[in-house]
Structures are given as C-alpha cells and as structure tokens.
Amino acid sequence: MSGNAPDASSLGQAERDFSQVDKHRLVTALARVLPPTCLLHDLEDLRPYECDGMAALRQLPLVVALPETEAQVVDILKICAEQAVPVVARGAGTGLSGGAQPHRFGLVLSLARFKKILQIDAHARRAVVQPGVRNLAISEAAAPHGLYYAPDPSSQIACTIGGNVAENSGGVHCLKYGLTLHNLLKVRGVTMAGEVVEFGSLALDAPGYDLLPLVTGSEGMLAVVTEVTVRLTPKPQLAQCVLAAFDDVVKAGDAVAAIIAAGIIPAGLEMMDQPATAAVEEFVHAGYPLDAQAILLCEADGTPEEVAEEIARVRALLEASGATEVRVSRDEAERMRFWAGRKAAFPAAGRISPDYYCMDGTIPRKRLGEMLQAIQAMERKYAMRCINVFHAGDGNLHPLILFDANKPGDQHTAEAFGAEILELSVALGGTITGEHGVGIEKINQMCGQFATPEILAFHRVKAAFDPAGLLNPGKAIPTLNRCAEYGRERMGSTRQPAHPELPRF
Amino acid sequence: MNDLIEAWREQVRSAAAAGGCIAIRGGDTKAFYGRPTAGEPLDTRGLRGIVSYEPSELVVTLRAGTPLAELEALLAERGQMLAFEPPRFAPGGTVGGCVTAGLAGPRRAAVGGVRDFVLGLRMIDGRGDLLRFGGEVMKNVAGYDVSRAMAGSLGTLGLIVEVSLKVLPRPPAEASLRFELDEATALHRLNAWGGQPLPISASVWRDGALTLRLAGAVAAVDAALRGLGGERLAAAEADALWAGLRDHTDAFFAGDKPLWRLSVPPDALAVALPGAQLVEWGGAQRWLRSTAPAADIRARTAALGGHATLFRHGERSGDVFHPLPAPIRALQHNLKRAFDPAGVFNPGRLYEGL
Ligand SMILES: Cc1cc2nc3c(=O)[nH]c(=O)nc-3n(C[C@H](O)[C@H](O)[C@H](O)COP(=O)(O)OP(=O)(O)OC[C@H]3O[C@@H](n4cnc5c(N)ncnc54)[C@H](O)[C@@H]3O)c2cc1C
Numbered sequence: 001m002s003g004n005a006p007d008a009s010s011l012g013q014a015e016r017d018f019s020q021v022d023k024h025r026l027v028t029a030l031a032r033v034l035p036p037t038c039l040l041h042d043l044e045d046l047r048p049y050e051c052d053g054m055a056a057l058r059q060l061p062l063v064v065a066l067p068e069t070e071a072q073v074v075d076i077l078k079i080c081a082e083q084a085v086p087v088v089a090r091g092a093g094t095g096l097s098g099g100a101q102p103h104r105f106g107l108v109l110s111l112a113r114f115k116k117i118l119q120i121d122a123h124a125r126r127a128v129v130q131p132g133v134r135n136l137a138i139s140e141a142a143a144p145h146g147l148y149y150a151p152d153p154s155s156q157i158a159c160t161i162g163g164n165v166a167e168n169s170g171g172v173h174c175l176k177y178g179l180t181l182h183n184l185l186k187v188r189g190v191t192m193a194g195e196v197v198e199f200g201s202l203a204l205d206a207p208g209y210d211l212l213p214l215v216t217g218s219e220g221m222l223a224v225v226t227e228v229t230v231r232l233t234p235k236p237q238l239a240q241c242v243l244a245a246f247d248d249v250v251k252a253g254d255a256v257a258a259i260i261a262a263g264i265i266p267a268g269l270e271m272m273d274q275p276a277t278a279a280v281e282e283f284v285h286a287g288y289p290l291d292a293q294a295i296l297l298c299e300a301d302g303t304p305e306e307v308a309e310e311i312a313r314v315r316a317l318l319e320a321s322g323a324t325e326v327r328v329s330r331d332e333a334e335r336m337r338f339w340a341g342r343k344a345a346f347p348a349a350g351r352i353s354p355d356y357y358c359m360d361g362t363i364p365r366k367r368l369g370e371m372l373q374a375i376q377a378m379e380r381k382y383a384m385r386c387i388n389v390f391h392a393g394d395g396n397l398h399p400l401i402l403f404d405a406n407k408p409g410d411q412h413t414a415e416a417f418g419a420e421i422l423e424l425s426v427a428l429g430g431t432i433t434g435e436h437g438v439g440i441e442k443i444n445q446m447c448g449q450f451a452t453p454e455i456l457a458f459h460r461v462k463a464a465f466d467p468a469g470l471l472n473p474g475k476a477i478p479t480l481n482r483c484a485e486y487g488r489e490r491m492g493s494t495r496q497p498a499h500p501e502l503p504r505f
Numbered sequence: 506m507n508d509l510i511e512a513w514r515e516q517v518r519s520a521a522a523a524g525g526c527i528a529i530r531g532g533d534t535k536a537f538y539g540r541p542t543a544g545e546p547l548d549t550r551g552l553r554g555i556v557s558y559e560p561s562e563l564v565v566t567l568r569a570g571t572p573l574a575e576l577e578a579l580l581a582e583r584g585q586m587l588a589f590e591p592p593r594f595a596p597g598g599t600v601g602g603c604v605t606a607g608l609a610g611p612r613r614a615a616v617g618g619v620r621d622f623v624l625g626l627r628m629i630d631g632r633g634d635l636l637r638f639g640g641e642v643m644k645n646v647a648g649y650d651v652s653r654a655m656a657g658s659l660g661t662l663g664l665i666v667e668v669s670l671k672v673l674p675r676p677p678a679e680a681s682l683r684f685e686l687d688e689a690t691a692l693h694r695l696n697a698w699g700g701q702p703l704p705i706s707a708s709v710w711r712d713g714a715l716t717l718r719l720a721g722a723v724a725a726v727d728a729a730l731r732g733l734g735g736e737r738l739a740a741a742e743a744d745a746l747w748a749g750l751r752d753h754t755d756a757f758f759a760g761d762k763p764l765w766r767l768s769v770p771p772d773a774l775a776v777a778l779p780g781a782q783l784v785e786w787g788g789a790q791r792w793l794r795s796t797a798p799a800a801d802i803r804a805r806t807a808a809l810g811g812h813a814t815l816f817r818h819g820e821r822s823g824d825v826f827h828p829l830p831a832p833i834r835a836l837q838h839n840l841k842r843a844f845d846p847a848g849v850f851n852p853g854r855l856y857e858g859l
Binding site for chain 1: 559560561563564584585607613614621630635636637638640641642643644645646647648649650651654656662673674675677696697699700701702703721723724725727728768769770771772786789790810811812826828829830832834836837839840841842844855856
C-alpha cells in the first residue's frame, strides 16, 4: 500500500501532501474496471462536482467515478488505496459544511447511481435501500403500508440516505423520533482497503463494539456506504400543529422549557424570530403574525384522543408563558401551511439576501434567550443582519447570516460573525454543529470544542478504519498543526489569517 | 473528586508502562456477564454524585460510580426515567456499569437502547489521558460519536468517569394486557401491531401467553385497551411481571442452566432449539435455557439473521459473545488499540484479545 502513510508518532500532526498523485495513471487503472460512462475526467464534466451546498468553496477533483455496483466501488477503492489517492464520497451534494467538497488531488466517488429501493418489508417495518436513494423516496415507497422513514431534513426531496448516514442528519421531528442513527438498523459499507463490512444488524444490536454510532456522522471518513437498512415508523393517525406568537424571544424560549418540563415530547417544536418570520411570510404567505418578536410551532401527533389531550395542555402552557396569540391548525392544509414557512426558511433567506451563511450550533435549551440577545449584539458589531430559525425543542440553532459575497469584505465579516456564534455555542455548554457536520467549514472551531488529547483520539479512530488516511482527508477532524495555528490567531489581536491559502469558510 | 481521577490516571499510566492490567468494577452486579478477566481491581464507587440535573433539558450528568438506584430515585421525584430500563439484577449497580454493559430492559424495542440515550461522557483512556466526548445537548455531530460506542464495550476501551444521559418523562398511563396465543401467532401479531401507531412499551411471550404493556398518554392507552381486547392485568401483578423480566428475578431466569440471549430480527420465526424460551422486545430478543452445544445455538441464531450470547452460566472461557466476521473483528481490534494500546482495561472481557 501507499508508502507515505502517517506513522503513529506523527498521526494527526499535519495535512498530508497528495501532490504526487498521477491523474493519467489513475484514469488508466480506473478505465480497466469502469465503463466510460462511469468515469469523468474532462474539465467540463467535473464542474458540477466542484462544490456541495456550501457553494462559497469550490475545488475541482482530478476524477469523478460513478460506479453502479458495489464490486465497482471495491475496485475503485483498491485502486485509490494502491495509488494513495484521496477519495471523497458524494451523495446529492446538499451538505452545508463542505463535507463532499472534492480534494484537489483526489477522486469523487459519486453514489448517484445507487438509486434502488431494494426491499420494503412492511411486516418487519424496515427498508433496505441503496445509498443514493433520496430521503423522501423512502417514505413515499413505505406510505402504502402506513409507514414512513422518520428523520426529515428540510432538504429531504434532494438529499440521499447515504449522505444522511454520513452526517447523522436531523429534521424537525427528531425530538420525538430521533436522529438518523436512531432510525438505522444496519449500514453496509466498503473500507478504504476494499473490504465489505456490515455495521449493526437486522436485530436490535450487534455483537462486539457498536461501530454504527462511529460510522454514522463520520462524514465519509471511515467507510463508503453502499447499502442502508432503515427502520420504518407507523404513520400517526393524526398530526396537529399549534402556532404561538410572543412579544419577546426570551418568553418564547421559556415556553419551550415549560412544555418539556411538563413531560410533553412534541413531534416538533420550532421557533423563528421576527426577521425570519417576515422573510418567510413574504415568500410562502403562511399567514404568520408579523408583529410578533418570535413564533413557536409545536406539533402533536398520535391518536385523535391523544392529540386533543396534548394540544389542550400545550395551549394552556403557551398561554401561561405569555403567548400573545395561539392558533391550532384546523385541518391538514392549515398544518402544512404552518410548516411551509419554517421549511422554506433557507430559500427565503436566499430571496432577501444575495448570500446567506447558515450556522448550526446546539445549546442547552435554557440558554436560548441569552444566545438570541448575543446574536442581536453581534448584528450591531458586524453591521450585518442575521435571521434566526431554531429546532427549539432540542436547542439546535440555525442563525442565517445575510451578506453579499460581491461586496468586498462581506464574506470575511460573515465568517467572523459565524465563528463568534459557534464559539459562544461551545461556551454556553453546547456544540458547534448539531446536524450539518463539521466538514471543512467548522474545522477550526473543532479546535475550540476539543482539546489535543481528544483530537488525537479522533485521528486514532480514523486510523483504525483507514490507516492510510485516504477517505475524505482534511475534513471534520483538524490536524494539530491547524489547531496550533488557530490558537495563535485567536490570541493575536488581528483577525487577518496567517495562511490565506487555508480554506476557512 | 479530581484527586481520585488523577490517581486513576496515574494507575493506568503505570499499569500501561509495566505491562499490567486493570479490572474495572462498580457494584459487581454484572460480574457474571462477559468473559473472565484479570487485573488489579479498580473500584469506581468512590467517584459518585450527580453533577447536574435539569429536568426541563431532559439531561442528567453524573459521576460513573453513582448508584443506579440513586439516579432512578432522583428521576422519579421529577416524573422522569431512564427510558431504556437498565436491568439491575441485584442492588448496588452503578451508572458506569450500566453504560458499559450496554444492557436494556423491556422498553428497548419501543424507545431504543443504552447507546441511544448516551449524550456524552468523560473517560480515561489506556494512555491515562482524560477525554471528553459528546456533551449535554440532544444533537451533536462534532467529531466521531465515541461516547455512544462506549455503550456495551464492557470497560475494555476506557474507564468512564462521568456520563450525560438523556432522560424522558414517565408515561402518564400504563396498562398490561394478556392474550392466550401460541408462539407463531404471538410473533405474527407483535410484528403486525408494531406497524400500527399503538403505544406498546413492552411485550413478553412464554408458555402460550403473550403479555403487552401499553404506556403513553391516558387517551392513547385507553384507545388501545378498547381496540386490542385481551385480559387486563391488575397493576401490582403487571409491575411484578415487568420488574422480574427487567432484573431477571423472574422464575424463568432461576437455576444455573446456561442462559442464552438470542438477538434476532423481530420477524424471525420461532427458534427451533431445545430448551425453554421466553420472547421479548416484540420478537427481537429470545431468551433460551439450554444445554445444547454452543455451535448449534449460534448457527441456528445466525441463520435467522441474529447473534447469540451466552448471557449467564455455562462454559465461559471460550467466546461468550457471537464470533465476529473477520473484517469486523479486525476493525474492533484496531479500535481497541486506538484507545488502549497496552491492553490495560479488562483484558479479554469482551473477546479474547479485546
Ligand atoms: C436547503 C437545505 C436544507 C437542509 N436542511 C437540513 C436539515 O433540516 N437537517 C439536516 O440535518 N441537514 C440539512 N441539510 C444538509 C444536508 O441536506 C444533509 O447534510 C444531507 O444529509 C446531505 O446529504 P447529501 O446526499 O446531499 O450528501 P452530500 O452533501 O453529497 O455529502 C455529505 C457528506 O456525506 C458523505 N457521503 C455522502 N454519501 C456517502 C456515502 N454513500 N458513503 C459515505 N459517505 C458519504 C460525503 O463525503 C460528505 O462528507 C440541508 C441542506 C440544504 C441545502
């Protein structure tokens, strides 16, 4: 295998240099195992792959492979291992942290052709699907059986289940139904050595160490996912949504805590501040109250009796918390309208601003009010607007910083603004990313959330699966050199980065 | 507290340097589980106490040596619970032991297992480094999810010193129903019910009878009671039944005949093996009392897509957990070396060499 794999003493110290990769040699070897339709290496064919949902960063790969079978994935990985070529797996490219951003000297392994739903077993409530199947397609296929796949990222019409596994994606219903991990039974994948492995099982557990939580959320760095078995959930008989308006964001935050403290786990519990409400209202006309400082959406699901009971309790709690208005959806159309605005928050931000930068910190729920006030202060400090949507039930924040990349300095300011929010998330006892992943975007902030021993432990976990460090190198886990650099930058008075060539956004 | 952690780190470092081992123990309530191990004993019970508990955050953080009973009493006061219903087996178990054993009780199929409720932890690795993974929030994808992988590792990857767990509100209503059914019919019904939005929180089949526990909102439990039929158990009888299954104080678990735990897909048909059986988790967990050869039990369970654990009693010097396929075994050994390169912690407790 590759001669320049990192040895134990230098593990995680520095980024590896892959400039020796020989494109011609790589293409020649790949052409032996892939038909021409599965292999792209001309500039114009590579363009569509140069970024993911974080479009500010663009990088062309050397080659894109679009395998159609697991055997081809194995062959590709073996060739790349042999030639020490970085491999970046790619689903739909909707990731928001640059996880699927190509490597300059690497191959993009697109799973776009793995589109088959292999099995829907209604009796056992599971679906076996290929990684390129879209999240929503699973629920659509299960719908005739009264079942669905619970995690519902807002990008669910586009994003793939393989990408969901790699990011451990969430959605508005994960407070009650769990994240991707909690809805997985088994993940089949190929390691960088070309070995096919299965994590988890069709039973509720598997023998030995539980590797499923390590692989889930590993951002394509431990194995390439080639098949996923998900758990299907019975569709609730009824869902109803309550919309509450507040004249103060702190009161809305307190209402969230009051609902949870009362022993209610709503199916969804979302919050938007006034500017976010105004932005989406203009876009989808959901009928949101525009004078409110914050609105909450709280969904109850279950049997009609259960929903009626929960809605009554939630309404009482919201009123006691000082809601200025409480509306309960009267029918499915109205419920969908309540949600339409929340689910359209990102596109709405895109409408009112040339660019937006979506943050993803999670904080303990009780600090919501504090965080919102701090963000307001930062808006003044950076002279930049920020609209806020939250998965309030689980403390996951999506502040959307509005900027114009064509204005000199704007991007840099947005980046500094975002970094400050992330650092505050950690300081408030939370994390820099709740569901979008670290990717390349938040790699510096990892140095703030974790100390050197943990960063090293992450590198060791990586090496346990991929000793040569070829799967998605440079993502998610910072090198110690990078952290040292970041530390020096934070100490210094200037925010001018010392190494402008390092990606920071 | 920090002095104790520092002393343990020193103990780990010197054991690693001297080629020694450490046998971690909490309340010793699960000493029967896994393979025999050796080493200088390290008792975690000196490190106890609740670090923080915020009922409205649904999170509790505690030191690893905290008695499980203390935690459960605290949660009960605030109408909350450890939803995965960890088996206690005997009094005196600790939170750290509960997490590393990775065992869940009757509610497993309805809510998830131990790992699904671990939010973060602090641990000492085999180098004596103090590491913190995860956190106290529900959603966190920064770094590999090491804390969840500790659930079920039987202390072989590191010494947990503190852990944050997600807790849930206790269901306002609970009721248990009994049906006379043969095993095949019971398995079929359990799967069919699983596909409907019913508030089933536990199930058990044995000796021709299936019992369900319903739990949830009052209205949901009432509606299910009306729709399902069956014979309702008195509350005291139901509580005794579920507690006996959870803690293995039920008569099924008495005696010293080998006790096997077969973890299978919930829709697996009845397992044709000699010996008494008891079915839990909607069909996904089958308990077997049998002296049949281990190889037969393993082969038959594997053929159903599951794995078999020699849970208690029997010959424990060989594999007690299901043998692993070669590529997974290699990854597991790599992971062990990543956290405990000198093999200090609980050597061989999980598998030989792990
Ligand atoms: C408008 C919008 C809304 C969004 N809303 C949400 C939301 O509500 N919740 C949420 O969690 N996310 C959300 N996202 C983020 C994104 O959709 C998710 O992270 C999604 O899971 C990415 O899936 P993908 O198929 O696009 O993966 P990609 O972007 O292609 O890849 C993401 C990562 O997964 C890896 N990967 C992909 N496929 C595989 C595979 N088969 N094997 C191994 N690694 C693989 C890649 O290397 C990369 O690191 C949103 C994004 C957008 C643009």
